[in-house]
Amino acid sequence: MxxxxxxxxxxxxxxxxxxxxxxxxxxxxxxxxxxxxxxxxxxxxxxxxxxxxxxxxxxEDLVLVDQIDRLIAERIAAGPPDGSPVQRIGRALIETAAAITGSPDGANELLLDRLKLMISTPALRARHLDSQYAMQQAIVDALCGENADAETEFRVRASSGACLAALHVALTRWAGEDGRPDLPDLIATALSAALDGQADR
CATH class of the missing domain: 1.10.10.60 (Homeodomain-like)
Known part of the structure; x- marks a missing residue:
């Protein structure tokens, strides 16, 4: 009960x-x-x-706070354990984007409006770094668990930072083009360009 x-x-x-x-x-x-x-x-x-x-x-949290970091972490934890951290993170980012943009409840439009506000508002751009750090920490926790050694955590943190930088570029372009491009494809392209094809689906 x-x-x-x-x-x-x-x-x-x-x-x-x-x-x-x-x-x-x-x-x-x-x-x-x-x-x-x-x-x-x-x-x-x-x-x-x-x-x-x-x-x-x-x-600022009214625009920046969301559940996306939790969704990404859950997809990483539930996904196959094979592949490099970059591949596992990349899959989770693409799958989460597909779920959001394919949702019938308006999540796609809300994300687009929030991104446009973030891009156009200096105070929100400055605070965006905090939300990026929270997302990175959620990914590191999902991949490393509680008993990872310092070297493994370092490598995972570097991988997640690179993936999130590519994600940011894809989201910025998606918002700049008013949500017309396919977001999962944009993320896959950005990851591939940034990571030399290591994040292929």
């Missing part, structure tokens, strides 16, 4: 977070990131400012 309750709470939490983020992104696009207050976002989402801050610690 407690597991069911926990699952329902997690689902409600995720739904509330998504509602807040959708309203925040809409307001930022319509009125400009700097012009919109956190209280205005809370009002549009139908929650109190205190509830908003429980989900998003800062205004």
């Amino acid at each position: 407690s597991e069911i309750g926990s699952t329902l709470r997690d689902r409600r939490r995720a739904e509330t977070q998504r509602t807040i983020q959708i309203q925040a992104v809409r307001l930022f696009i319509e009125h400009g990131y700097q012009s919109v207050t956190v209280n205005q976002v809370a009002e549009a989402a139908g929650v109190s400012p205190m509830t908003l801050y429980r989900h998003f610690a800062t205004k």
Whole structure:
């Protein structure tokens, strides 16, 4: 029973977070990131400012925070253990992009709008490095587990950094072309170019 309750709470939490983020992104696009207050976002989402801050610690987080790092880590952990770290990370990035862009729930449009805001807003570009680090750490944890030696962790961290740099280039182009190119293909191309074909699907 407690597991069911926990699952329902997690689902409600995720739904509330998504509602807040959708309203925040809409307001930022319509009125400009700097012009919109956190209280205005809370009002549009139908929650109190205190509830908003429980989900998003800062205004920047309203755009930058997502579950993609968790999804990528889960795909790495669930995927085949064969191949180099670059290949395993590359597969997970491409598969996650395919799942998001193929989702019928608007996740594709929300990601595109968030990326456009990040690219056009200096404060968000600066904070983006923090979210990249969090994603990198999730990947390292998924590949290394708890007992990896320092040399293995170093190599995995370097591999994940290279893959995420290629991902960033692909996402920037995808947003710049208004989401028209196929995102999984863009990511595969960027990985192949950056890593000399080692991340082939």
